[in-house]
Structure formats: structure tokens, C-alpha cells
Amino acid sequence: MALVAGVDSSTQACKVVVVDGADGRTVRTGRAAHPDGTEVDPEAWWSALQEAIRAAGGLDDVAAVSVGGQQHGMVCLDEDGAVVRPALLWNDTRSGDAAAELVAELGGPAAWTEAVGSVPVASFTVTKLRWLATHEPAAAARTAAVCLPHDWLTWRLGGTTDLTDLATDRSDASGTSYWSPLEDAYRPELAERALGHAPLLPRVLGPAESAGTTPWGAVLGPGAGDNAASALGLRAGPGDAVVSIGTSGVACAVSDVAAADSTGTVASFADATGRFLPLVATLNAAQVLDSTARLLGVDHAGLSGLALEAPPGSGGAVLVPYFAGERTPNRPRATASLHGLDATSWSRAHLARAAVEGLLCGLADALEALEEQGADVRRVLLTGGAAASPAVQDVAPRVLGRTVLVPAPDEYVARGAAYQAAWTLTGTPPDWPAPPASTHEAPVTPGLRQRYAVARDLVLERVDAPHGSPVDR
Numbered sequence: 001m002a003l004v005a006g007v008d009s010s011t012q013a014c015k016v017v018v019v020d021g022a023d024g025r026t027v028r029t030g031r032a033a034h035p036d037g038t039e040v041d042p043e044a045w046w047s048a049l050q051e052a053i054r055a056a057g058g059l060d061d062v063a064a065v066s067v068g069g070q071q072h073g074m075v076c077l078d079e080d081g082a083v084v085r086p087a088l089l090w091n092d093t094r095s096g097d098a099a100a101e102l103v104a105e106l107g108g109p110a111a112w113t114e115a116v117g118s119v120p121v122a123s124f125t126v127t128k129l130r131w132l133a134t135h136e137p138a139a140a141a142r143t144a145a146v147c148l149p150h151d152w153l154t155w156r157l158g159g160t161t162d163l164t165d166l167a168t169d170r171s172d173a174s175g176t177s178y179w180s181p182l183e184d185a186y187r188p189e190l191a192e193r194a195l196g197h198a199p200l201l202p203r204v205l206g207p208a209e210s211a212g213t214t215p216w217g218a219v220l221g222p223g224a225g226d227n228a229a230s231a232l233g234l235r236a237g238p239g240d241a242v243v244s245i246g247t248s249g250v251a252c253a254v255s256d257v258a259a260a261d262s263t264g265t266v267a268s269f270a271d272a273t274g275r276f277l278p279l280v281a282t283l284n285a286a287q288v289l290d291s292t293a294r295l296l297g298v299d300h301a302g303l304s305g306l307a308l309e310a311p312p313g314s315g316g317a318v319l320v321p322y323f324a325g326e327r328t329p330n331r332p333r334a335t336a337s338l339h340g341l342d343a344t345s346w347s348r349a350h351l352a353r354a355a356v357e358g359l360l361c362g363l364a365d366a367l368e369a370l371e372e373q374g375a376d377v378r379r380v381l382l383t384g385g386a387a388a389s390p391a392v393q394d395v396a397p398r399v400l401g402r403t404v405l406v407p408a409p410d411e412y413v414a415r416g417a418a419y420q421a422a423w424t425l426t427g428t429p430p431d432w433p434a435p436p437a438s439t440h441e442a443p444v445t446p447g448l449r450q451r452y453a454v455a456r457d458l459v460l461e462r463v464d465a466p467h468g469s470p471v472d473r
């Protein structure tokens, strides 16, 4: 079969994989960095995509391409198709007050769960539209269409400037809070309520429905939110939860029923196969380890080595890692805190382990919330950049309380997008094998999650950033 390509336009980088459509074997790859920050000019994603495509040897010989991307980002276009202002990303918390306002306006969390399955927090696109209407009314008024990062890149790959060509898919549409996975339809009045007028919204494609063709004739797949694409790339099945430790921390599971959690912990997303993907996302994940390593003056390997020197439970030290505020639990203004220190645990090794344990405790809470929504979690597929850390692999089963499989390092979001491309090209889901994985089992660390549960409520709000400004990391 022909070659197909998948793209992962993630928060920190753009990755391209070119794959043999017949067996899923990777043929070529490319990568380029994205700028830092929580607001980004979409042109930077386009340049990074071009650079990553070049690094992957070009796409001229590829018969189909599909784009997976970071979810929720608000891309506003004017009536000529030009970008109105830099996109606000999923991890930009400035719309925390707008989220609270919208939740109250509609009659509380249950009204939102009934309308779109999820209770919007600052990450969701609808809250960013309200922020724009309140703080930048001229930009809001110029906004003719609103789309998501993957929609915009697919549209650019199609070589069009016609707003009516914009397309998205169920998985990414379900992160807007103005599309309902329960009804499989937009709730355009919610976008209008937030923005002040009704913007054009991208057509929502089904799995394997084409978004058009590129100027060189490759079929464009529908694309997907990165988490749905990753579930496809990992070939996640019943009983599997995918836990990703990238810029975001994510726990999600493929399900036949849509979630509806009025506590707001579990987001009711759709997946990329026509089913559902209940998901919990945290803001503080791999970068907790990046910044702890920087503080301790070591690299990732050094941090992992230090963490493995300390005993399970870090001698009682607990790091609540809300460095960027937090999304789950919904505390956009929270700060990180360190608890339970004594003369022994006040050490570099204990701090390194507490960082690993703290970020995993947040994800263990996430798995519990998924189970409360009916997900069947028998084993965990651990992915994302930080899954490569030996300390994370060792500590994960001790905190998550389940067998943890770590698939061989690969770009699973981009591979999932390539899977979609092959499916769109032939009309049949490809029968690619599941990736090889190492298995990690270990006893649960006694008392750790209980201590974390106490500590996570003992946090201060940040004082430095004035109301309404982003937390830049």
C-alpha cells in the first residue's frame, strides 16, 4: 500500500511520521520546535510543520495525510481567513473567570453537562471566546470563524482561504464546549453567548471522512485532538487507560458511552473511531520534572537517578505540583507547595522523588475519576515525553496501583493521525499491530496517596500575576 503521513502539532513541537500504509512501519520522521508560551501565532505552527515535513524528506510521495494536534486552542479568523490575534492555548489560564461566569450564566455545572457533556474550565475554547469578547472586543468583533489548531493546519494543508472549507472532527470538537458528543451536534448558541455573535464553525467530519486534498493531490484525513489520535496510535482497547505525561498530564479511556460528570473532573470527549474518550487533564506534568531537574542542576537522567535513590513515599515529603495553576482540580490560580519535610527528607533525592510522585498522584486521582464515570481500567498505557524516565516507569505502578505498560518510544499521536490517513484513503481501518511495550509492576506505596490528598488542599493562590494575565512558563 501507499505511504501515508501523520502530524502531531503538540504544545512544544511539531512531529511528522511517514508510514507504510500496509503494515504501519515507520519509514521517515521529522520534527521542529514550537515557541514557548501559552499564546502563539498560528503561523509559527505552520512554519514548524513545513520544517518538520522537510526533515521527514517531504510529503510528495505520500497518498494521504492527517493532522493530530493540541486540543482546545482558540484560533480566530477574520472574514478573509487571516488570523485575528495569536491563539490562546489550552494551558492559558487567563479565561478562568470567564469560565466561572459562563458556568453561572447557564445555571451551573449540571446545565453544561446536559448541554455538552463537560463543565468548561479555562482550557476549553468557549471560555477563551468569552475572555476575548470581554478584554479585546475589537478582535472579537473581527472574528468571523473560530477553529482549533488541527483544523487550521488541515485547512492550510488544503491550500484554501475559504472559511467554509474549515473542518474538524468529533474528538477535537468535543473540547470546545459548544459541540455536544451526546447529540453529535454543535450548540452554536453557546459560542454566540460567549463571543457576542455567532461565528462560523468548522464542519464536523466523521472518522475516515476526508477534509479534502492537498495541492499535490494527497487525501486529507479529518485529523483529531492529540489524545484521541494517541489512543488510535497505541491501539488502545477495552480495559486500557492511556496516561500521558507530556506538557499536559492526561488520563483517558476508550468507551462506548459518553461521560457526563457534573463535578467537572471528567471531560466528555469523543474519540476518533465514532466512540467516546472520557478524559481528565492536568496542567502540571512533564514540565514539573523539567523544572525540578533545573532546580537540582541535573538533566532528566540525573533527576531519575536521584529519585530512585530516595525511598518510596519520599520519607513523607509531598510535592503538590501546581506550578502553572491547575485545571483538575479546577484551581487556575493555585501554586505549588512542598509538605511533610523533616531533616532526612530535606534532600535532593527526596525532592526529586516527591516531584515524580506528586505528578503521578494527580494522575492516580484522574484514573479514579474515570472509573467513577464507568470506565473499565485494568491496565495503564503510559506515554508522553516523561514516560521515558526510568523513575517515572518505576514509580507509576506504585502510585497508579495497576500494571503499567510503557510502549516503545514513538510518536503515538502522529502515528494515530497516520492511521486515520490510511483509513481515510482506503475506507477500511488498517490492521496495524499494537506497539511493543515493557511491563512494570510494583507494590502500592502505603500512605502516599492519602498524604497527597491532604496536601493538595493546602495550597496558596498566586500573588504575582494580575487578574486576567496569562501564566507564562
Ligand SMILES: Nc1ncnc2c1ncn2[C@@H]1O[C@H](COP(=O)(O)OP(=O)(O)O)[C@@H](O)[C@H]1O
Pocket (backbone or CB within 6 Å): 010, 011, 012, 013, 245, 246, 247, 248, 286, 287, 289, 290, 300, 301, 383, 384, 385, 386, 387, 388, 389
Ligand atoms: N527522559 C525524560 N524524562 C523526563 N521528562 C522528559 C524526558 N524526555 C522528555 N521529557 C519531557 O517531556 C516533555 C515533552 O513531552 P511530549 O509528550 O513530547 O510533549 P507535548 O506533546 O506536550 O509537546 C518535555 O517537557 C520534555 O522535557
Ligand SMILES: O=C(CO)[C@@H](O)[C@H](O)COP(=O)(O)O
Pocket (backbone or CB within 6 Å): 010, 011, 012, 069, 070, 071, 072, 090, 123, 175, 225, 226, 227, 246, 247, 248, 249, 250, 279, 281
Ligand atoms: O488540553 C488537553 C486535553 O484536554 C491537552 O492534552 C492538550 O491536548 C495538549 O496536549 P500536549 O501538547 O500535552 O500533548
